[in-house]
Each structure stands twice: as structure tokens, then as C-alpha cells.
Amino acid sequence: xxxxxxxxxxxxxxxxxxxxxxxxxxxxxxxxxxxxxxxxxxxxxxxxxxxxxxxxxxxxxxxxxxxxxxxxxxxxxxxxxxxxxxxxxxxxxxxxxxxxxxxxxxxxxxxxxxxxxxxxxxxxxxxxxxxxxxxxxxxxxxxxxxxxxxxxxxxxxxxxxxxxxxxxxxxxxxxxxxxxxxxxxxxxxxxxxxxxxxxxxxxxxxxxxxxxxxxxxxxxxxxxxxxxxxxxxxxxxxxxxxxxxxxxxxxxxxxxxxxxxxxxxxxxxxxxxxxxxxxxxxxxxxxxxxxxxxxxxxxxxxxxxxxxxxxxxxxxxxxxxxxxxxxxxxxxxxxxxxxxxxxxxxxxxxxxxxxxxxxxxxxxxxxxxxxxxxxxxxxxxxxxxxxxxxxxxx
Amino acid sequence: xxxxxxxxxxxxxxxxxxxxxxxxxxxxxxxxxxxxxxxxxxxxxxxxxxxxxxxxxxxxxxxxxxxxxxxxxxxxxxxxxxxxxxxxxxxxxxxxxxxxxxxxxxxxxxxxxxxxxxxxxxxxxxxxxxxxxxxxxxxxxxxxxxxxxxxxxxxxxxxxxxxxxxxxxxxxxxxxxxxxxxxxxxxxxxxxxxxxxxxxxxxxxxxxxxxxxxxxxxxxxxxxxxxxxxxxxxxxxxxxxxxxxxxxxxxxxxxxxxxxxxxxxxxxxxxxxxxxxxxxxxxxxxxxxxxxxxxxxxxxxxxxxxxxxxxxxxxxxxxxxxxxxxxxxxxxxxxxxxxxxxxxxxxxxxxxxxxxxxxxxxxxxxxxxxxxxxxxxxxxxxxxxxxxxx
Numbered sequence: 052x053x054x055x056x057x058x059x060x061x062x063x064x065x066x067x068x069x070x071x072x073x074x075x076x077x078x079x080x081x082x083x084x085x086x087x088x089x090x091x092x093x094x095x096x097x098x099x100x101x102x103x104x105x106x107x108x109x110x111x112x113x114x115x116x117x118x119x120x121x122x123x124x125x126x127x128x129x130x131x132x133x134x135x136x137x138x139x140x141x142x143x144x145x146x147x148x149x150x151x152x153x154x155x156x157x158x159x160x161x162x163x164x165x166x167x168x169x170x171x172x173x174x175x176x177x178x179x180x181x182x183x184x185x186x187x188x189x190x191x192x193x194x195x196x197x198x199x200x201x202x203x204x205x206x207x208x209x210x211x212x213x214x215x216x217x218x219x220x221x222x223x224x225x226x227x228x229x230x231x232x233x234x235x236x237x238x239x240x241x242x243x244x245x246x247x248x249x250x251x252x253x254x255x256x257x258x259x260x261x262x263x264x265x266x267x268x269x270x271x272x273x274x275x276x277x278x279x280x281x282x283x284x285x286x287x288x289x290x291x292x293x294x295x296x297x298x299x300x301x302x303x304x305x306x307x308x309x310x311x312x313x314x315x316x317x318x319x320x321x322x323x324x325x326x327x328x329x330x331x332x333x334x335x336x337x338x339x340x341x342x343x344x345x346x347x348x349x350x351x352x353x354x355x356x357x358x359x360x361x362x363x364x365x366x367x368x369x370x371x372x373x374x375x376x377x378x379x380x381x382x383x384x385x386x387x388x389x390x391x392x393x394x395x396x397x398x399x400x401x402x403x404x405x406x407x408x409x410x411x412x413x414x415x416x417x418x419x420x421x422x423x424x425x426x427x428x429x430x431x432x433x434x435x436x437x438x439x440x441x442x443x444x445x
Numbered sequence: 446x447x448x449x450x451x452x453x454x455x456x457x458x459x460x461x462x463x464x465x466x467x468x469x470x471x472x473x474x475x476x477x478x479x480x481x482x483x484x485x486x487x488x489x490x491x492x493x494x495x496x497x498x499x500x501x502x503x504x505x506x507x508x509x510x511x512x513x514x515x516x517x518x519x520x521x522x523x524x525x526x527x528x529x530x531x532x533x534x535x536x537x538x539x540x541x542x543x544x545x546x547x548x549x550x551x552x553x554x555x556x557x558x559x560x561x562x563x564x565x566x567x568x569x570x571x572x573x574x575x576x577x578x579x580x581x582x583x584x585x586x587x588x589x590x591x592x593x594x595x596x597x598x599x600x601x602x603x604x605x606x607x608x609x610x611x612x613x614x615x616x617x618x619x620x621x622x623x624x625x626x627x628x629x630x631x632x633x634x635x636x637x638x639x640x641x642x643x644x645x646x647x648x649x650x651x652x653x654x655x656x657x658x659x660x661x662x663x664x665x666x667x668x669x670x671x672x673x674x675x676x677x678x679x680x681x682x683x684x685x686x687x688x689x690x691x692x693x694x695x696x697x698x699x700x701x702x703x704x705x706x707x708x709x710x711x712x713x714x715x716x717x718x719x720x721x722x723x724x725x726x727x728x729x730x731x732x733x734x735x736x737x738x739x740x741x742x743x744x745x746x747x748x749x750x751x752x753x754x755x756x757x758x759x760x761x762x763x764x765x766x767x768x769x770x771x772x773x774x775x776x777x778x779x780x781x782x783x784x785x786x787x788x789x790x791x792x793x794x795x796x797x798x799x800x801x802x803x804x805x806x807x808x809x810x811x812x813x814x815x816x817x818x819x820x821x822x823x824x825x826x827x828x829x830x831x832x833x834x835x
Contacts, residue, residue, distance in 0.1 A: 175605075177546075177605065177609070217802075221802065221805060221806055225806040226806075227802075227805035227806035228544075228805050230544050230546075230605055231544075231751065231801060231802075231804065231805035232802060232805045232806075234546070234744075234747055234801055235798050235799070235801035235802035235805060236798070236802075237798075238744075238748070238794055238795075238797050238798030238801060239794075239795060239798035239799065239802065240798075241791075241794050241798075242791045242792070242793075242794030242795030242796075242797070242798055243791075243795060245790070245791035245794065246478065246482075246788055246791035246792060246795060249785070249787045249788050249791060250482050250788060254787075361791075365738070366613060369609055369613060372606075372609070373609075373610060376606060407626075409621055409624055409625075409626070409627065411617045411618070411620040411621035411624060412617070412618075412621045414613075414617040415613065415614045415617045415618060415621075417613075418610040418611070418613045418614045418617075419610075419614060421606075421610050422596070422607060422610050422611070422614075425596060425600075425602040425603075425606060425607055425610075426596055426599075426600055426602060427600055434603075
């Protein structure tokens with residue numbers, strides 16, 4: 052298969068073209084270009100809408116609806132931005148916003164990748180939040196104890212694995228209800244990290260200066276206008292999550308191991324019949340989900356904030372869960388959802404500091420979108436067939 | 446006669462022994478944590494127990510101690526009432542084979558509705574205004590639960606996921622409403638909190654003076670009775686239980702399954718909304734924006750329902766346990782020289798988590814107990830609700 056063959060053709064290609072055209076219309080209205088003629092986004096938006104209708108009438112219903120959505124939202128947003136003064140727009144929309152998007156998306160993406168492994172193998176994991184929180188605390192604790200962020204991240208991974216092992220033993224071997232166990236994990240993580248935090252650090256909090264995960268400076272990239280501001284000096288753990296994303300996609304969909312994981316999640320009986328060790332694969336996937344979620348938490352504490360506070364993940368594990376569902380249990384899809392949710396957080400931050408707009412309303416976005424995805428207005432989300440079902444060996 | 450008593454005991458033993466055993470085990474592990482961090486667990490638990498105010502009921506408590514104990518017991522009962530209600534919000538859908546994690550969100554929308562109605566209409570008479578405020582809270586909770594029910598009935602969207610999403614929409618939405626410059630911010634310009642509810646919509650005090658126990662506890666007890674009757678003595682309850690046992694069989698038998706899903710989640714949401722009314726009309730009287738995300742009433746309700754095994758009596762005792770644990774570990778009731786309240790608060794969360802964890806695998810214990818007698822081997826899966834994908 053050559054690269055050329057993989058370019059989508061027909062109605063699908065037209066729909067994607069429409070999305071690109073709609074986004075170009077928006078890009079032109081934003082800094083640094085800031086084209087002020089309303090005709091530009093309108094014309095491009097109409098073009099995008101035409102592509103959407105073309106796709107919709109040729110049986111590309113799902114993608115076509117998305118194109119229509121992008122055409123309307125992008126055009127409306129572009130026209131709204133044109134009405135604003137140059138300076139206030141460029142304060143909100145600049146390369147810093149996209150860098151912030153990545154910063155907010157990264158902890159979500161780690162946990163979401165973990166959630167995908169876990170649920171693809173047929174174990175529901177609503178304990179992602181607790182596993183993240185565990186990683187956040189032990190990341191800091193390990194960094195203080197070992198004097199290096201490398202040790203901190205390693206300790207976080209081990210702690211996440213231990214918490215996930217509890218979930219695995221109860222969910223797989225004891226066949227406890229996975230949702231109850233996940234809820235218990237969330238409670239335990241809050242209690243254990245909170246108790247240890249107070250007991251070890253008292254009311255002073257974690258030490259002020261700790262060794263944190265370094266940023267990767269790319270002088271060659273930094274000098275490129277626009278892109279340089281986003282990718283020139285990203286945290287190392289952001290680059291790692293890009294790698295893990297591709298790795299997850301390849302493992303799940305291009306390797307025999309991935310096929311086994313998916314078969315265990317779709318039809319464990321059939322997998323067992325052909326000799327796939329259902330329990331072992333589920334154990335590995337659940338523990339992997341704990342390690343990945345803990346990495347997300349460690350990024351938050353050791354990579355980004357530099358300290359730990361009680362219950363500091365504040366629901367990010369649930370946003371990651373939402374991203375898994377919104378992305379239809381696929382790595383790229385879930386990552387796209389994380390970027391979208393991260394963008395919403397970054398935008399909320401900026402709108403608050405520049406325009407005094409409250410972030411609370413924008414913070415509901417991930418959850419509202421996921422509800423819409425669940426109902427199936429823009430392509431119904433369907434979990435793996437055996438997700439949440441304990442397996443009894445025959 | 447004695448044979449009947451033994452048979453009854455044997456039948457009922459798991460229902461009582463297992464929750465009690467689970468609780469003892471969780472407290473024992475919590476005690477190990479306390480001991481491992483250099484505190485005396487027996488002293489700590491004794492101080493926490495005295496902090497709950499339950500020592501008021503002990504005959505050997507001196508009359509001076511009783512005054513202080515009464516204050517704590519009033520607070521314990523104030524917190525017990527909403528926990529009973531949020532536990533019912535979990536228990537009723539459980540009977541229908543669903544897991545409602547949305548009690549927290551339903552509780553929050555109940556608070557919002559109670560404040561909106563309770564802070565207006567000061568000219569109304571107390572019975573009318575109070576009834577309106579409480580009803581508004583229940584309705585709001587019912588709508589919030591009903592959304593998840595409707596999504597499940599219409600397209601099969603799993604209620605665990607939809608209720609988690611609805612929780613956070615309610616939390617952020619309520620923060621938006623009451624924040625600085627928010628649409629429902631109270632009269633104080635620089636304080637991010639709601640308006641006060643008027644005197645005409647406050648639940649009457651029944652015991653104590655400083656922060657008296659209010660009538661919400663009777664509302665909660667009444668709800669427990671309604672729940673017990675609804676589940677055990679009505680056609681609706683029969684249908685709900687039939688759907689809970691097997692949705693397919695119930696559908697085949699002509700029971701409207703979709704309606705049962707929607708109705709149980711809506712009624713469950715109404716219970717959680719009532720919990721919000723209890724707190725805001727009973728003793729808080731307004732809500733501070735920062736407290737919305739901190740509140741755990743709905744989540745602890747999950748633990749209460751699980752420990753109470755979804756029975757009305759079990760929920761009453763479990764709610765008292767967790768309500769007491771919350772007050773007993775709070776900084777106002779716990780003697781910091783014995784055990785620091787900050788640690789104790791987290792210890793309470795650990796104990797709650799352990800109880801949920803053990804209850805999740807509890808049916809297994811029942812089975813092992815019986816299997817040992819019958820010599821059977823493999824335990825069945827203990828899925829309490831239908832799997833996500835079904």
C-alpha cells in the first residue's frame with residue numbers, strides 16, 4: 052500500500068476537504084493574519100458547507116455532519132473574532148494558547164491511553180481518577196525522596212501499578228462488580244494520598260523547589276514563527292505522550308498482541324478457546340492502565356505544577372474517561388478528544404485573565420460533548436462487547 | 446420454635462453479619478494505618494466515637510459531657526439525613542439493575558432549585574413556601590436523573606457514564622450560577638455565594654439551639670418508608686425488581702422496561718434532590734461557590750447504599766455510621782491532641798473506600814460461606830448491574 056492510496060477519496064475526501072476549508076477560514080481571521088473582511092470566512096464557510104452537503108447526500112452521514120458542524124462553528128467564530136479589537140484577540144489567540152492546549156491535554160491523554168488498554172481488554176476502569184491522583188502524589192514523594200524527577204516518575208508508575216493491581220484482582224479474579232471496585236479505588240486514592248500528604252508534609256505542603264521534568268528546547272524549531280511558540284520548548288513528558296499515542300495505536304491495531312487484547316475484550320470465550328490467556332491479558336492491561344494514568348498524574352505534579360495538593364486531579368480522570376468514550380475507544384480519537392478538552396481549558400484560562408469570562412461554563416464542555424456522543428447525534432459511541440463483564444473460565 | 450429461630454437466623458445472618466464484618470475489617474485496617482503512622486488506634490477511634498456525639502446515648506456519660514455530646518449528635522443527625530436520601534438515589538436504580546453514580550449531581554441541582562425557590566417569595570406562608578422549595582428540589586433532581594434514564598431508555602446509553610458526565614455538568618454549572626457576576630450570585634457583590642433562603646422556607650428546628658437538628662431527618666426517614674413500600678408492596682416495585690433480575694425476561698413478560706429505567710432514575714434523582722433541600726433549607730441556608738465541588742454527599746451515598754445492602758433499615762444504620770464518621774473526624778468535634786482531624790478526615794475516606802471495595806466482592810464471601818458447607822467450588826461472578834456494553 053503506497054502512501055498515495057491512503058488519501059481518502061470520494062465523499063469522505065470531500066468531507067475532510069470541507070473541514071480543512073472551514074478551519075482555514077477561521078485561521079485567516081485569527082492572529083497573526085487577522086483578515087478583517089467578513090466575506091472571507093463566509094465564502095470559505097459556504098464552501099465547507101457545500102462539501103458537507105455533498106458528503107451527506109452521498110452516504111457519508113457521520114463525517115458530513117461533522118463537516119457541517121465545523122463549517123458553522125468556525126465561520127461564526129471567525130466573524131465574532133473579526134468584530135473584536137486586534138489586541139484583545141491576539142491576547143487570547145496566540146501560540147501560547149496552543150501550547151496551553153498541549154499542557155492541559157497531556158495528563159488527560161496519558162490516562163485516556165490507559166483507559167483504552169483497560170477497556171479494550173474488557174475491564175471497565177472508572178478508577179482512572181484515583182490512579183492519576185496516586186501518581187500525582189507518589190511522583191512528588193519519589194522526587195523528594197530520590198532527589199530526581201526520574202525517580203519520582205518511576206515511583207509514580209509503581210504506585211499506579213499497585214493501585215491498578217488491586218482493581219485487577221477484585222475485577223478479574225474475585226469478579227467483583229467493576230464499577231463498585233473503581234468507585235472504591237477513587238475513594239481509597241483520595242484517602243491514602245491525603246493521609247500520607249498530611250502525615251509526611253504536614254500543613255507546610257510539599258517542598259517549594261523540587262527537581263521537575265525538564266522542557267525540551269529545540270532551537271531550530273523555536274525560531275520558526277508560530278510553530279516555534281508551540282513546539283519549541285515543550286515538556287519532555289508531552290513528547291513522550293506523543294510517542295506513546297503512536298505506540299498504542301500500533302500495538303492495538305497492527306500487532307498480534309493488540310489483536311489478542313481486542314479479542315479478549317470483545318469475546319473472551321472465543322479468545323479462550325483458541326488459547327489466548329484471558330486473565331493474563333486482562334491483568335497486564337489493567338496494570339498498564341494504572342501505570343499510564345499515574346504518569347498523567349505525575350506529569351501534573353512533577354512536570355507541571357511542581358507540588359501536590361489534596362485531591363489535586365480534581366476530576367481529570369473523569370475527563371479522560373470521557374475522552375475515551377468520545378474517541379470511541381480508539382487512541383487517535385481519544386487523543387483528539389483530549390486536545391479538544393485541553394483547548395477548552397486553555398481558552399477558559401485566557402478568557403478569564405483577558406476578558407474576565409468565567410471558566411466554569413466552558414469547563415462543562417467535555418461532559419456535554421460526551422453526553423451528545425453517547426446519544427449518538429454525531430456517531431454513536433459503542434464500547435467493546437465484553438466491557439465490564441467478568442469472565443468465568445469454562 | 447427454636448428451630449424456626451435458628452432457620453431465621455441462618456437466613457438473615459449474611460444480611461447482618463456481612464455488613465458488620467466488612468465494617469469491622471475496614472476499621473481494623475484503618476487502625477493499622479493509624480498505628481503505622483505513630484498514633485494509638487484505640488485512643489483515636491475512641492476520640493472519634495466521642496466526636497460523633499453517640500456517647501450521648503450511653504448511660505454512663507456524665508451530664509456535663511452530655512451537653513457537648515448533644516451538640517455533636519445533632520450535627521451527626523443533620524449529616525445523616527442527606528446521606529440516607531442520596532443512598533436511596535443509588536438503591537432504587539440498583540433494584541432495577543442500574544448503578545446511579547449521579548447522586549452528587551442530582552444533589553447539586555436540588556440545592557440550586559431549593560435556593561432559587563427558597564430565596565424568593567418571602568411573603569408566602571411557611572407551609573406553602575417550604576413545600577414549594579422542597580418540591581422544586583425534588584423535581585430538579587428527578588429531571589437530572591431522568592435525563593440519564595431517558596438516554597438509557599431511548600438509545601441504551603449506559604447510566605454509569607451518563608450520570609458521571611451529568612455530575613460534572615451540575616457541579617460546574619452550579620459554580621457558574623453562583624460565582625462572582627454569575628446569574629444567581631447573592632446580594633453581596635464581592636462574595637461568590639448564593640442568596641439566603643428566606644425564613645419562610647426553612648425547615649423547622651426540632652432539637653438543640655446553636656445549630657439545631659432540623660426536620661429534614663423526618664423527611665429522610667419518611668423517604669425510607671416510602672422506598673420500602675414502593676419496592677416491596679407495589680406493582681411498580683415488582684416490575685422494577687423483575688427488570689433488575691432480568692430485563693429480557695421482564696420485557697418478555699410484558700413489563701415496560703424503558704419506563705422502569707426512566708422512573709427509577711427519576712425517582713432516585715428526586716431523593717438526591719431532597720437531600721439538597723435538606724442541607725440548604727435545614728442548616729446551610731445558602732451555598733458558597735467553593736463548597737460545591739468539595740461536597741461529597743452524593744458519593745458517600747454510594748457507600749451507604751452498598752453497605753446498607755439497599756434495604757431501608759440497612760441504609761438508615763449505614764447513613765448513621767458515615768454521618769457520625771464525618772462529624773467524629775471533623776476539626777470541631779475531634780480532640781486534636783489525641784488524633785489530628787486532618788488525618789482523621791482522610792482516615793474516614795480510606796475506611797469508606799475499603800468498605801466499598803469489600804462490599805464489591807461480598808457476594809463472593811456469601812458464596813464461599815455456603816460453598817464450604819455444601820462442598821461446592823467455583824463462585825459466580827458478582828456483577829451487581831448489567832455490564833457497560835449490554
